[in-house]
Amino acid sequence: MGEPRFYDIKDAARYLGVAPSTLRYWESRGLISAGRNAANDYRRYTVHDLIHASEIAFYRKLGVPAKELESYRTLSAKGLDAALALTEANIEQRIAELEAMRARLAQQRALNAAAEQLRHSGMRPARPAIARLSAIDYDAPEPWKVLVEEPWRYGVFIDARNPALVHEAVADAHPGKETVLWQRIEAEHNTGCLECLLKVAPSMDASNVDELLDRARASGVEPENVAGTYLLTATDDEGRWDFYRAWIGGMRTQPTASC
Known part of the structure; x- marks a missing residue:
């Protein structure tokens, strides 16, 4: 049998994909061992030492704590x-x-792609993708669980008669005692529905709703309400906003939009 090959700590660390300080730490915890060079007292590792150390490296990558590996x-x-x-x-x-x-x-x-598409496409006739918006019961745990796990179901409702007031809502919640703020109306003779990108400041003290309502009127719909579902929060040239996929519903004044 030939003489064993020895590796210094830099080579050992490189082969194992760890830092030399990690090998020193493992040795201090008794997880691995290393010989010493008689000439300079530097650590030196045999192939067997590296094989054993590779098992420790593997366990650490699995998330096994070093303290647990001692046992x-x-x-x-x-x-x-x-x-x-x-x-x-x-x-x-x-x-x-x-x-x-x-x-x-x-x-x-x-959702980010949907926001970008709405930004480019502008306002267009479209059937709402949600069935209803319900007021959030702030004292009940159920809405929070839904909204934390599925934030895209966070919604807002705005009455066109009072566009400065934004109501928080949850989209398509299981029917219960919650107050329904908005419900999708299937196509009727005089109804109109326009899809657009709604921007609301995180503080809810500013939005582009007035601009959207004016554009709806110009498109032949007298707006009654705005219902939207959350897409993302991001910054544009005008500031930081919550962006919503929104639908403006109302009465048609011209035969240009329906849902």
């Missing part, structure tokens, strides 16, 4: 397998959480 040295093969089975269960949970995060990320990007 791994005393485990039997069966005990180690049980510990790894628990780690595997935790990983499965993390994967599910990441999948949920990816789905929400995709949803948010779709």
